[in-house]
Amino acid sequence: MRKQISNVAQASLSEHNRSCVLRHLYNNGISSRAQIAKALGLTPAAITKITARLLEAGVIEETGDIEGSKNRRSIGLKLDSDRFHIIGVKFARSLVEIGVFDLNGTTLHLEDLPEVSDSTIDSTLTTIHERIEDLLSGDSSIVAIGMAVPGPYLRNAGHTAVVSSMQSWRRVNFLEEFSTAFSVPVFVEQDARAGVLAQYLFADHDDCDTMAYYLVGEGVGLGVLDHGKLINGSLGAATEIGHVSIDINGRPCDCGNVGCLERYCSAVAIHQEINQSNIIPQSEAMGHSQACIALFAKAAQGDAQAQGMVRAIGRIIGYGCVTIVNAFNPERIILGDIVPQAGEPLMQAVRDIIHERVIDELASTTSVEVSKLPTDAAVSGAAAVAITEFLDRPSMFFDVT
Amino acid sequence: MRKQISNVAQASLSEHNRSCVLRHLYNNGISSRAQIAKALGLTPAAITKITARLLEAGVIEETGDIEGSKNRRSIGLKLDSDRFHIIGVKFARSLVEIGVFDLNGTTLHLEDLPEVSDSTIDSTLTTIHERIEDLLSGDSSIVAIGMAVPGPYLRNAGHTAVVSSMQSWRRVNFLEEFSTAFSVPVFVEQDARAGVLAQYLFADHDDCDTMAYYLVGEGVGLGVLDHGKLINGSLGAATEIGHVSIDINGRPCDCGNVGCLERYCSAVAIHQEINQSNIIPQSEAMGHSQACIALFAKAAQGDAQAQGMVRAIGRIIGYGCVTIVNAFNPERIILGDIVPQAGEPLMQAVRDIIHERVIDELASTTSVEVSKLPTDAAVSGAAAVAITEFLDRPSMFFDVT
Numbered sequence: 151m152r153k154q155i156s157n158v159a160q161a162s163l164s165e166h167n168r169s170c171v172l173r174h175l176y177n178n179g180i181s182s183r184a185q186i187a188k189a190l191g192l193t194p195a196a197i198t199k200i201t202a203r204l205l206e207a208g209v210i211e212e213t214g215d216i217e218g219s220k221n222r223r224s225i226g227l228k229l230d231s232d233r234f235h236i237i238g239v240k241f242a243r244s245l246v247e248i249g250v251f252d253l254n255g256t257t258l259h260l261e262d263l264p265e266v267s268d269s270t271i272d273s274t275l276t277t278i279h280e281r282i283e284d285l286l287s288g289d290s291s292i293v294a295i296g297m298a299v300p301g302p303y304l305r306n307a308g309h310t311a312v313v314s315s316m317q318s319w320r321r322v323n324f325l326e327e328f329s330t331a332f333s334v335p336v337f338v339e340q341d342a343r344a345g346v347l348a349q350y351l352f353a354d355h356d357d358c359d360t361m362a363y364y365l366v367g368e369g370v371g372l373g374v375l376d377h378g379k380l381i382n383g384s385l386g387a388a389t390e391i392g393h394v395s396i397d398i399n400g401r402p403c404d405c406g407n408v409g410c411l412e413r414y415c416s417a418v419a420i421h422q423e424i425n426q427s428n429i430i431p432q433s434e435a436m437g438h439s440q441a442c443i444a445l446f447a448k449a450a451q452g453d454a455q456a457q458g459m460v461r462a463i464g465r466i467i468g469y470g471c472v473t474i475v476n477a478f479n480p481e482r483i484i485l486g487d488i489v490p491q492a493g494e495p496l497m498q499a500v501r502d503i504i505h506e507r508v509i510d511e512l513a514s515t516t517s518v519e520v521s522k523l524p525t526d527a528a529v530s531g532a533a534a535v536a537i538t539e540f541l542d543r544p545s546m547f548f549d550v551t
Numbered sequence: 552m553r554k555q556i557s558n559v560a561q562a563s564l565s566e567h568n569r570s571c572v573l574r575h576l577y578n579n580g581i582s583s584r585a586q587i588a589k590a591l592g593l594t595p596a597a598i599t600k601i602t603a604r605l606l607e608a609g610v611i612e613e614t615g616d617i618e619g620s621k622n623r624r625s626i627g628l629k630l631d632s633d634r635f636h637i638i639g640v641k642f643a644r645s646l647v648e649i650g651v652f653d654l655n656g657t658t659l660h661l662e663d664l665p666e667v668s669d670s671t672i673d674s675t676l677t678t679i680h681e682r683i684e685d686l687l688s689g690d691s692s693i694v695a696i697g698m699a700v701p702g703p704y705l706r707n708a709g710h711t712a713v714v715s716s717m718q719s720w721r722r723v724n725f726l727e728e729f730s731t732a733f734s735v736p737v738f739v740e741q742d743a744r745a746g747v748l749a750q751y752l753f754a755d756h757d758d759c760d761t762m763a764y765y766l767v768g769e770g771v772g773l774g775v776l777d778h779g780k781l782i783n784g785s786l787g788a789a790t791e792i793g794h795v796s797i798d799i800n801g802r803p804c805d806c807g808n809v810g811c812l813e814r815y816c817s818a819v820a821i822h823q824e825i826n827q828s829n830i831i832p833q834s835e836a837m838g839h840s841q842a843c844i845a846l847f848a849k850a851a852q853g854d855a856q857a858q859g860m861v862r863a864i865g866r867i868i869g870y871g872c873v874t875i876v877n878a879f880n881p882e883r884i885i886l887g888d889i890v891p892q893a894g895e896p897l898m899q900a901v902r903d904i905i906h907e908r909v910i911d912e913l914a915s916t917t918s919v920e921v922s923k924l925p926t927d928a929a930v931s932g933a934a935a936v937a938i939t940e941f942l943d944r945p946s947m948f949f950d951v952t
Contacts, residue, residue, distance in 0.1 A: 170564055377783060387913060390878070393877045473796065
């Protein structure tokens, strides 16, 4: 069933048509050929031809009769999301998580590797190879691997740039390390872009296809879908909101820029402020995430200083949202990762800034919310990267041409 | 030949396939059916079917035999860019320009309407209707009208928002005013997005399809193509770089935001600085554009103060470029309109800031240049909006389904 990757040419029109059929079945469940033809605006003959190849290759299958229009019975087609499994690998500063998911993002398996430090990078890479090989040999339904790494990630070159919080990973070329290492294709993407793909595929956002996933964790990242398409940029390095300046005379950043948003509202920056304010005992010994969570807990208990700090963080995140609205005009901004866990007081400050600084027509038509996906969304996001490729370029996975 | 617009459904897959054939002929000139099939990855049978309908509807035509592969002769197909004409209308603060163009953006006719003021808006609208009717009745090759207006333009709602420099236009709903007024379809777009479409269609940028047009004139605007697709946002209000803040504690803007880029480097902002510095005699009586050009001339003559001001303006424009790179990662940033006319000294300051503040991998792979399109690019940009629709949705113009 698995197809070895060869030189993949640019997706052709026939691939695009095929992909639209697959996406229709993925989004709408069991459908007849006539329903697909009507929805996509292709002739029934064209749909019959495309689905014949997909059936033959085993990507989709026929179900029994379904109710058609005018009470006519017709044969249903379906893409069984349970039949294909995807490995997702999430790289963070000191953590690597590996999961196996079905096409709907349901978690079938999840594991954390031992904590990573600069000195254990090589053994971690070896472990990743071994664990993936084990998973592949134990589950023949696995058709692809997706990986999510912190940005700025130069997707076409295969490595991360800057990322002060993850120095040790910078010397790894993810494409060289993994792209041809396994019997199934591997796709690597920046983590917040992976996140927006997960929101699009797995979360319930009605028919919204223009949305931003705003990751505020150890780093600050952004992924944007514009009418269903990921905004990529020339080298796959677009939507790096963490390095957009909010103050051209502000704090210097390792990226060379000044006043980068990340320098004000990442968990790393918040941890520094916590240490300076002495608000959390022994915060210096804590991890970034742990220190932030302690601050949010103190604010929730009614501590005025902690509440003030949370509101100030919310305003900074809000300035980021103002830039996101002006730059990308998404219908929804979905916040995720560590910092939005501060909850409603923080979100209120975010919304206040948006209503203060964005023109009314846009402020009132942009929803801002915290991700509702389970906490392993980052790993399922890695899988979403590969699932998106599966739906967009089926010929990479199956002999359907 | 013209087709009345009815309710236009979302572009179907068959429309997309048809559009790809048209774009192939637009970009590559005379091609055989076999060449098109090969380039697009569709079967020869499918191409024959699509081109038959386009031929029947009169969109494309057959030429004589052309040389095929293996010395076989085959019939050529072409989209004659001269056969279809497009009206472009450019709205600026006090100026309305109307032009007629062929599909390559060649100017066939160009006129300026009398200067507009708040009190003459209504008569200007009347004149626009009359002039367009005259042009339509005198040239049956005209198939569409494109209009370019200053942003932020809420494309789906049909009106501009904010735009301190163009108050009088804010009460005009461009869609209500024009969309069904004529026998051909009308398309309205923000001016910098129109500009990037003109760069893509009319200028020679090799095969670059990921580019930003950065308009620095009375307003500051941006249009971005990401892999050939305009970044739109939910309401068609994305890429509003003029209202992205470069300083969250900076100058207040009419849009509600603080530190908007436009408040520092638009011709309006520069004119204010010129007035305050007393560097140009009687600058207060000048128009914004005139005052800027006088400053640039003085800098070119070697005046140190003027040169310092030009460099400072270049640095601000450069901060905008840094944000554009981090937000959109275009392969090219093309500057246009009044302010880039300051030339090389300004561009050098822009490039210096990019190299100082953008990570090396992106700074070295992003070209920054001044638009090489003729000065009427803004009006041809308006036409480019309509030409893009013509190529993307031929069924709006012809009965090809």
